[in-house]
Amino acid sequence: MGINSPIVPNENGGRFVVYASTYAHLDSSVIDGGGTDDTEAIQAILDMARVWGGLHLVMDGAALVQGIEVHSNTTIECENKDCGFFLASGANRSIIQNAHLDFKTRQDKNITLLGGTYNHNAAGQVHHLTIEADSGGAFAREKWVLAMEFYGVEYLTMRDVTIRNQRTFAMLVANWYRVTMENITIELPDNMYAQNQDGIHFWGPGQFLSIKNIMGGAGDDFIALAPDENDCVSDITDVLIDGVFLNDVDQGIRMLSRGSGRLDRVTVRNVTGTYKSFGFFICPWFPGNGGNYGQITIENVDMRQANHKYEYTNPFLFRIGGNIESITLRNISHHNPATPLSLVEVGLPFYTPLDEASVAASHISSLVIDGLQIYEKEGCAADSEYIKLLGRVDSIVLRDTIVNRSHGARSNGSLIATSEHADIGSLHISGVSMTGLNTLLNHADGKIGTLCLHNVLAVGADAPLMTGEGEIGELYTDGIHGAEL
Numbered sequence: 001m002g003i004n005s006p007i008v009p010n011e012n013g014g015r016f017v018v019y020a021s022t023y024a025h026l027d028s029s030v031i032d033g034g035g036t037d038d039t040e041a042i043q044a045i046l047d048m049a050r051v052w053g054g055l056h057l058v059m060d061g062a063a064l065v066q067g068i069e070v071h072s073n074t075t076i077e078c079e080n081k082d083c084g085f086f087l088a089s090g091a092n093r094s095i096i097q098n099a100h101l102d103f104k105t106r107q108d109k110n111i112t113l114l115g116g117t118y119n120h121n122a123a124g125q126v127h128h129l130t131i132e133a134d135s136g137g138a139f140a141r142e143k144w145v146l147a148m149e150f151y152g153v154e155y156l157t158m159r160d161v162t163i164r165n166q167r168t169f170a171m172l173v174a175n176w177y178r179v180t181m182e183n184i185t186i187e188l189p190d191n192m193y194a195q196n197q198d199g200i201h202f203w204g205p206g207q208f209l210s211i212k213n214i215m216g217g218a219g220d221d222f223i224a225l226a227p228d229e230n231d232c233v234s235d236i237t238d239v240l241i242d243g244v245f246l247n248d249v250d251q252g253i254r255m256l257s258r259g260s261g262r263l264d265r266v267t268v269r270n271v272t273g274t275y276k277s278f279g280f281f282i283c284p285w286f287p288g289n290g291g292n293y294g295q296i297t298i299e300n301v302d303m304r305q306a307n308h309k310y311e312y313t314n315p316f317l318f319r320i321g322g323n324i325e326s327i328t329l330r331n332i333s334h335h336n337p338a339t340p341l342s343l344v345e346v347g348l349p350f351y352t353p354l355d356e357a358s359v360a361a362s363h364i365s366s367l368v369i370d371g372l373q374i375y376e377k378e379g380c381a382a383d384s385e386y387i388k389l390l391g392r393v394d395s396i397v398l399r400d401t402i403v404n405r406s407h408g409a410r411s412n413g414s415l416i417a418t419s420e421h422a423d424i425g426s427l428h429i430s431g432v433s434m435t436g437l438n439t440l441l442n443h444a445d446g447k448i449g450t451l452c453l454h455n456v457l458a459v460g461a462d463a464p465l466m467t468g469e470g471e472i473g474e475l476y477t478d479g480i481h482g483a484e485l
Helices: 039-046 048-052 356-360
Strands: 017-019 055-059 062-065 068-070 074-078 084-087 096-098 108-114 117-119 128-130 142-144 148-159 162-164 171-187 200-202 206-216 221-225 236-255 262-282 292-305 316-320 323-335 342-346 363-376 385-389 392-405 414-418 423-435 439-442 447-459 471-481
Touching: 039 048, 039 055, 039 062, 039 068, 048 055, 096 108, 200 206, 206 221, 221 262, 236 292, 262 323, 292 316, 316 323, 323 342, 342 363, 385 392, 392 414, 414 423, 423 439, 439 447
Parallel strands: 017 055, 055 074, 062 084, 068 096, 074 108, 084 117, 096 148, 108 148, 117 162, 148 171, 162 171, 171 200, 171 206, 200 221, 206 236, 221 236, 236 262, 262 292, 262 316, 292 323, 316 342, 323 363, 342 385, 363 392, 385 414, 392 423, 414 439, 423 447, 447 471
Antiparallel strands: 128 142
C-alpha cells in the first residue's frame, strides 16, 4: 500500500492506530540514515489526527525525514530503540515539532512520544538560519536549528526516548503546561566545540514539569530552566527533576532568571556523573536587575569534574547569584577534582567578573548547605577555597560537614572564604569536622553581622581556624576542638 492509498486505522490495533510500515518504506537507520525520504508518507498519517480527532502512530522501523509536525491527541510509539527518525542532511530544522508553534497561546494538547531514537544528524545541519523578522518575540535575528521544538503545548509526555546528535539544543519547550519526561537519553557522539549543543531547555511560561531518569551528554547545558530568557517576564513554577546521570557533559544544570520572570518551587535530586566545567549554574547570566528566584532545593549530588573546557572562568560545582528568596543544598559530595575547584560560589550573578555593579544585582535571602562531604587525596590542590562568599546574603546555615584531605598540604586552603563585596547578615556554622585543612573561615574582607560557630573539630590543625581582617559584628562560639580561633 502506498501514500496515495486512503489512510485507515489498523483493524487489529484498535481505534485510530496506524502502523507506519503500511504506508512508508522505513528503509533508513536511526544511526546512519540513508534510505527513502518518508516525510510525505509519515506527515500524511500524522495529519489524520485532525480528521479523526486523535491518532496513535506505531513506528515499526526507521524513517528518513525532512522534519514532521504533530497535532493534538497524537501518540507516536516506536517499537524499540532502532525504530524512529533520522533527519535528512540539509533539512536545517527540527526532527519534530508541534503543529502550531506559538509563544503566546497553547493550541496543541495531549502529545505523547514513546520509545525510539530521534537522530538530528548534527553533521548534516547548519547551526542557525538568518531570518528577517522575529517569531513571537524569539529568534529575532537568527533561528537556531534545534532537534525538537514544542511551543504552546499542554500535556506533553515523553518516555523511553533517545535524542541523538542535536545540532544545537536537543529540545526547546516554551509556553507549556504539564510536561512529563521519563527515561530520556541524549547521545552526542558529534560533540562540537562551543556550538550550543544543549540538552533539554525550557522557556516560560510553564507550570508542572516532571523529569525522571534522564542521562547522557551535551555540548553545553544538559538541562536548562530559563523562564524569562526569551522575554524577561515569563515564569516557570512547580518543577521536579529526579535522577540525572551525566556523561562528560560540558555543563550540568542551569537555572536562569534574568528579569521579572520567576523560577519557583523547584526540586532537583539524585544527580551523578561527570562534567567538564560547570555543575550547577544558578544566576541571571545577563546583566540587569538580578532576576527573580523563589524556593530552590537541590539534594543528593555526587558529580566529578575533569577536562575543564571553557577557560573564561574557573570550574565550579555550584555558582549562585541574583535575587533569590531561598536555596537549599543538601547531601553534596566532592571527590578529588582534577583542577582547583570551587564547590559553591555565592553572590556572582553574571558571567562577567565580580564588581560593584554585579554585586548590587545579587541578594540572597536564605542559603542552607546541609550535609557536605569533601574528600581529596594526594595530588589535589592545597589552596582550594571551597565555599566563596562574594556578595550579599541575609542568612547562611552550614551544617554537618566533613573535610578529609589526606595529601597533607595545609597552606592557603579554607572551607569558607569571603571577598571585599561579601555582606553576610548571619553565618551559622555547626557540626564541622576537618582533617588536613587548617582554616575554617578566611574572612579576608567584607563583613559578617553575626557569626556563630558550634561543634567544630579540626584534626591535627597547626594554625588558627579563622584568619583575615574582615568585619564581624557579633561572634558566638561553642565546642571548638583541635585549634584556636
